[in-house]
Amino acid sequence: MKREIKFRGKEFETRQWIEGSLTTYPRYYPTITLVEDAEPIPKKTTCVVLPETVGQFTGLCDKNGKEIYEGDIVKTKEYGIDIPNGVFCSNVAGYDNFSVDYIDGGFRLLNNQRGFLLCKGNHLEVIGNIYDNPELLKENKR
Template identity: 45%
Template sequence: MRPIEFRAQNINGAWVFGNFNILKEKLGNVTVGNVTAGSYISNSAGAPFAYKVRPETVSQFTGLTDENGKKIFEGDIVEIDVHDHLDGNVIKGKVIFLEGAWLVTDSGSFAISLWSEINEIEVIGNIHENPELLEVAE
């Protein structure tokens, strides 16, 4: 069974990892730090060790690591050596979750199962910090 883990940028721009929770309203009369409604990533201890995060940066761990041992998250940009598939090409794509499977896609022209390429894949960035990595050279 794969571990459930999330990552997101906190409101200061730093990446944090752990459990994800959306707080829709203040927790009654309980005051723990500056806890307000919003999206949070916390460690296993939970509040007060939770970080308010930018909801658009929340991504889930796929349960897989790349060839260097780096965890692969939804929204990562990866390079895949597809020498056995497409004449020795290296392709770039974004990790997505679609219809129950983790896929790598290059904006729609192809999609390949993340599981099938696990030994030949490297995380090179993510869509939040490195969107230019997915731009097509003209």
């Protein structure tokens, strides 16, 4: 089985998002190592990142080809809700926003009302993340 394992986090000084391999040392901030394809030898740069912003790549991309990371906020119609006449109906037209979280060995979509296992992302669209856009979880697009 071959899958890409990488992480992203906000660089400590610039607060810019970076992606790469994660290294952690006890009592120190985590670091992410970026590898640039340089000839003849790849160039490696190690950056200190804010620990609370570190998230793992899920291995999936959204409907636009954007990689989905832990901590992203995604919008989908697949799990939209409608409450006609006060009766809960699932999987009907309507958008809903979810955060991507890693819980009990798997990635999940969560919001204040519901949670689902994260699977194929062809119905998902990354619209932000919990660090830069937390307000997106409070609103539901209908």
